[in-house]
Amino acid sequence: MAPSSFNPQTQTYNSPRPPILLPTSFHLSLTSFIFHSTSSFPHHTALIDAHSNETITFLQLKAHVSSLAYALRHRFHVAKHDVVLIVAPNSIRFPISFLAIVSIGAIATTANPTFTFNEISKQVQDCNPKLIITIPELYNKVNRFNVPLLFLSQSSSSPKFSHYSEIIESYAAQASNSSVFQPDNDVKQNDVAALMYSSGTTGTSKGVMLTHKNFIASTLNFTADQDRYMEGRNVCLCFLPMSHGFGTVLSLAQLRRGNVLVSMAKFELEKVLGTIEKYNVTHMFVVPPVMISLAKQWRMMRNKYDLSSLKQIISSAAPLSRDLIETCADILPHAEIFQGYGMTEACGKISLENPKEGRGLPGSTGTLMPLIESKIVSVNTKKALPPNQIGEIWIRGPTVTPEATKVGIDEEGWLHTGDLGYFDEQGQLFVVDRIKELIKCYGFQVAPAELEGLLLSHPDIADAVVIPFPDVKAGEVPIAYVVRASNSSLTEEDVKQFVANKVAHFKRVRTVTFVESVPRSVSGKILRRELIQKVRSKI
Structure with missing residues (x-):
């Protein structure tokens, strides 16, 4: 041991x-x-x-x-x-x-x-x-x-x-x-x-x-x-x-x-x-x-x-x-x-x-x-x-x-x-989760806030949240929950293509789900962890 x-x-x-030993020369x-x-x-x-x-x-x-x-x-x-x-x-x-x-x-x-x-x-x-x-x-x-x-x-x-x-x-x-x-x-x-x-x-x-x-x-x-x-x-x-x-x-x-x-x-x-x-x-x-x-x-x-x-x-x-x-x-x-x-x-x-x-x-x-x-x-x-x-x-x-x-x-x-x-007692380190909200896709870091900002720049999107979703090959992939603007006929493919045209391949959102609202706290902060737990409980 x-x-x-x-x-x-x-x-x-x-x-x-x-x-x-490290070299000491300044x-x-x-x-x-x-x-x-x-x-x-x-x-x-x-x-x-x-x-x-x-x-x-x-x-x-x-x-x-x-x-x-x-x-x-x-x-x-x-x-x-x-x-x-x-x-x-x-x-x-x-x-x-x-x-x-x-x-x-x-x-x-x-x-x-x-x-x-x-x-x-x-x-x-x-x-x-x-x-x-x-x-x-x-x-x-x-x-x-x-x-x-x-x-x-x-x-x-x-x-x-x-x-x-x-x-x-x-x-x-x-x-x-x-x-x-x-x-x-x-x-x-x-x-x-x-x-x-x-x-x-x-x-x-x-x-x-x-x-x-x-x-x-x-x-x-x-x-x-x-x-x-x-x-x-x-x-x-x-x-x-x-x-x-x-x-x-x-x-x-x-x-x-x-x-x-x-x-x-x-x-x-x-x-x-x-x-x-x-x-x-x-x-x-x-x-x-x-x-x-x-x-x-x-x-x-x-x-x-x-x-x-x-x-x-x-x-x-x-x-x-x-x-x-x-x-x-x-x-x-x-x-x-x-x-x-x-x-x-x-x-x-x-x-x-x-x-x-x-x-x-x-x-x-x-x-x-x-x-x-x-x-x-x-x-x-x-x-x-x-x-x-x-x-x-x-x-x-x-x-x-x-x-x-x-x-x-x-x-x-x-x-x-x-x-x-x-x-553990033998000094083995176990990394179990991230406090950070970054998504690790194919070893690259994907920031949900970056993709959310991009989605919100679309005139037909009123609100959006991006979370990680487990993927056997990539580790995690970004998926999006989007609130359409009123009277919009925006489709999932429209959103995915919009993002794909502006980011590297590993940042592309894999699925888009349209929702009535994005869960937020009283202060307006996205309750991302709450949504992640809800999604993963259905896997």
Whole structure:
């Protein structure tokens, strides 16, 4: 039995994992830290593009980052603290762009490439980027912002703008003499490295400011178990969006450790299986819909691919059912399948199961990561709780954003996650519900208030409420209850199409029910939880 992680004197939970050391140098950028970690194996493969089969070594990676960083400074006049927006699908050029931006003290921000113009526009207005890095296929979404564009790929139909390949070639010589990775480079651990957008509990999208220190700590944290058990160089497949905080940290952590990162633009099961076989992938990070797809489609392709290289499948974003884990374990008996819990404000992982210390418990997200401490606090009394009592999960540590004004961090540095959960006596964390009203659809956060505001902009809608509805594949999907304006003949299809035209695919409402009124309190607040309970009681 593992020792308890609960300290009754401080009423806190600590990680049972061994502690890890952080670099103490104040003048240290995330980029310099990563390349210092990989300097002893420059000719090892760093990145592979599953689509183009393009491969680059750590030495080439450093050269590409240097050239792009030089161009950002001298061609696009990006200065320290300027924001650069990346709107692009996964490719090996995504992490190169991210590392180049932060290497010069600029701030990277990312947007999902499936976002509509309206969604990207809100982010552009909020962060005011100096440059947008994108691909030609997304030109029509980003060309109206009056912001310079840099394309990661070329197309015969693309406008005459700057292109990645030309940049790398043009600035290679100058970059080799630049000071991007030198100690006198004016970038500090406490500088903001990225602005990662995550929907707030009120539904208003907010940019979470994460520092170089947050990312440095998180990259060490992310692969701490690999280091602890002295694993060799692993091969990690990344099809989770690098525009999402999880995908970003996952990519950086693999590179920091010297693992091979195989980039895939989007998830397609057969292509994933073929890529695992082709590149001997050892680690795959997933969300529950991927596991469901594997469980349902495996029978049709079980004899087509050799997946013997796969050692671990790690799922996050939403809980996996025990039945699903067991089904996938039968399909891949040689692979360890386990779960974790994280959030953007914590720059990645908070807890993770450790299969080397026994089979996980149903619903557990494992024990705390090395750098994280936690409290469980009563929602009603605000007092810290002992094991096996449910309350709000509070966390603290060097991976947590220092920004207290927007994300619910108190004066002692505790991040109030808005999630309900508890620890058992062995320090296993169970996340049971969300105080927040966010909907987790395919691992993405969907803010009901955002969709409600959109619905209310329709002239034939008098009132509306959006709630989550359980879905086997997505985890949850948004459904809407709508009050028609008087004399309106609005149909369900009309409403669904109206929303679909203005938001990304995972935000679309799946069903629309017309009602006489939306339940509200005396003060006018939507009684969302009441409606959720009513709907779920009928399932």
